[in-house]
Amino acid sequence: MPRTVLDAKGISEALDAMAEAIASRPQDGPWAVVGIRRGGEPLAHRLVKRLTEITGKEPAVGTLDITLYRDDGFGPHEWPQVGITEIPFDLHAHTVVLVDDVLYTGRTVRAALGAILDYGRPRAVRLAVLVDRGLRELPIRADAVGLQIETQPSEHVDVQLEVTGAAADAVVVGERRPQEQGGDKK
Amino acid sequence: MIGGQHLLGMQQLDSEQINAILSTAQGFLQVSRRTIKKVPSLRGRTIITLFYEASTRTRMSFELAGKRLSADTVNISASGSSVSKGESLHDTVMTLNAMQPDAVIVRHPASGAAAFIANRIDARVLNAGDGQHEHPSQALLDMLTIRQRFGKLEGLKVAIVGDIAHSRVARSNLIGLAKMGAQVRVAAPKTLLPRGLVEAYQCTICPNVEAALEGADVVMALRLQRERMEGAFLPNLREYAIEYGISTAMLDRCNPDGILMHPGPVNRGVELSPEVVDGPRSVILDQVENGVAVRMALLYLILGGEPA
Numbered sequence: 001m002p003r004t005v006l007d008a009k010g011i012s013e014a015l016d017a018m019a020e021a022i023a024s025r026p027q028d029g030p031w032a033v034v035g036i037r038r039g040g041e042p043l044a045h046r047l048v049k050r051l052t053e054i055t056g057k058e059p060a061v062g063t064l065d066i067t068l069y070r071d072d073g074f075g076p077h078e079w080p081q082v083g084i085t086e087i088p089f090d091l092h093a094h095t096v097v098l099v100d101d102v103l104y105t106g107r108t109v110r111a112a113l114g115a116i117l118d119y120g121r122p123r124a125v126r127l128a129v130l131v132d133r134g135l136r137e138l139p140i141r142a143d144a145v146g147l148q149i150e151t152q153p154s155e156h157v158d159v160q161l162e163v164t165g166a167a168a169d170a171v172v173v174g175e176r177r178p179q180e181q182g183g184d185k186k
Numbered sequence: 187m188i189g190g191q192h193l194l195g196m197q198q199l200d201s202e203q204i205n206a207i208l209s210t211a212q213g214f215l216q217v218s219r220r221t222i223k224k225v226p227s228l229r230g231r232t233i234i235t236l237f238y239e240a241s242t243r244t245r246m247s248f249e250l251a252g253k254r255l256s257a258d259t260v261n262i263s264a265s266g267s268s269v270s271k272g273e274s275l276h277d278t279v280m281t282l283n284a285m286q287p288d289a290v291i292v293r294h295p296a297s298g299a300a301a302f303i304a305n306r307i308d309a310r311v312l313n314a315g316d317g318q319h320e321h322p323s324q325a326l327l328d329m330l331t332i333r334q335r336f337g338k339l340e341g342l343k344v345a346i347v348g349d350i351a352h353s354r355v356a357r358s359n360l361i362g363l364a365k366m367g368a369q370v371r372v373a374a375p376k377t378l379l380p381r382g383l384v385e386a387y388q389c390t391i392c393p394n395v396e397a398a399l400e401g402a403d404v405v406m407a408l409r410l411q412r413e414r415m416e417g418a419f420l421p422n423l424r425e426y427a428i429e430y431g432i433s434t435a436m437l438d439r440c441n442p443d444g445i446l447m448h449p450g451p452v453n454r455g456v457e458l459s460p461e462v463v464d465g466p467r468s469v470i471l472d473q474v475e476n477g478v479a480v481r482m483a484l485l486y487l488i489l490g491g492e493p494a
Contacts (some may be wrong), residue, residue, distance in 0.1 A: 057357040068217070068255075069227035076189055079206045079491070081211025118222045162205075 002174030014146025019050035021144035032060035032094035039101035060089035091120030101159040103129040103134035106140035189491035195320035196362040211483035228255035232290040251481035274453040325358035340367035345398040348408030360387040373398035
């Protein structure tokens with residue numbers, strides 16, 4: 001049975017904790033919050049709001065498409081969606097906060113690091129994730145985590161957000177559907 | 187999906203595949219505009235461009251596309267290779283095959299050469315123009331350029347003017363545009379108009395250029411292919427330029443937002459008057475930029491999938 005590990009209030013509190021963790025290193029600023037397409041994109045915008053409240057300064061915001069940096073190509077029945085990356089600020093002057101919804105194998109983050117460095121040389125890169133589900137395949141860790149849970153490889157962590165069409169904000173853990181292929185394996 | 191397939195012509199693609207290729211190409215435009223114009227998608231793959239005919243933009247554009255995807259690209263042209271010592275196409279291709287390329291991009295004066303090669307080697311073959319048959323990447327970059335301007339292809343009035351008979355660009359566009367629901371009209375001297383055109387491509391034949399350009403959204407001028415003309419197709423170039431050359435006054439018959447395209451290289455003063463080449467309706471250089479993006483998309487979609 002799928003279990004809800006975060007409801008709307010839980011997600012909101014998790015984002016607060018992530019913003020606090022980032023802001024606790026004021027020497028990092030100014031920040032640029034960059035959402036990894038597509039799961040990290042709406043979360044990046046929410047994180048920007050909170051960081052603005054805490055620090056009194058609005059960080060820059062961007063989005064990163066990592067399709068061309070994936071290490072697994074795409075499935076034989078899949079049309080890869082090559083999205084647009086938007087970095088409308090000077091990377092050199094900022095500490096980039098990469099934002100994703102779920103941290104799992106670490107391969108997405110590895111790809112994102114490659115992608116961001118091809119756009120310039122940020123002062124530093126931090127990683128903020130809403131859910132860290134463990135089961136890493138690469139030596140990568142997050143600097144700000146909303147919720148840490150233990151999961152099985154057979155499970156799927158689904159971050160549902162109203163802004164992307166879900167009925168309500170929630171994070172649900174269920175069994176991976178057997179026909180699932182391609183795309184981001186969360 | 188076109189992963190793992192050869193790309194021999196527009197004939198093999200359906201409208202869904204064409205749309206997906208164009209959308210992928212749109213995403214690749216960004217890569218060429220960055221300081222670091224390279225993504226790792228095809229790291230370690232080998233791409234050979236095998237060109238038996240002269241080419242500036244197609245070969246360069248495929249080569250850049252491969253390099254910007256991190257593949258290794260090698261160029262072979264007929265002059266300067268064993269072809270000039272009399273090696274057959276079969277033997278050249280089998281030699282290349284033994285070097286384990288992942289893709290071979292071929293241009294050849296004989297129609298069907300790309301299919302001939304595809305039947306013999308393990309690599310994926312991309313047709314970069316075979317005789318009077320097809321030039322699919324050109325049609326795709328043309329369609330991307332049109333789609334950027336009008337947001338669609340369906341229902342657009344497209345005039346193709348010039349040497350239809352010898353043009354693989356015209357043929358690939360006629361096939362592709364019909365699949366996408368564009369309304370194509372053609373205008374050409376009778377000697378440069380193949381028989382059976384209307385039946386084969388659902389296009390209209392106009393009696394003159396003026397009629398073809400009336401209300402057109404897109405004007406595609408074609409290069410007069412003097413190298414493929416062995417007989418007396420035309421009285422002389424001057425007469426062709428007067429009858430079929432496109433001038434600013436002629437372009438005024440188009441839709442006010444109408445665009446002018448040409449696959450290049452242009453014979454200035456023959457099929458296009460010099461001022462329209464650089465004029466406000468000209469999207470000829472957009473076509474060149476889009477060419478790299480379309481070829482990146484094709485290489486990525488054909489070679490970039492998970493190993494089967």
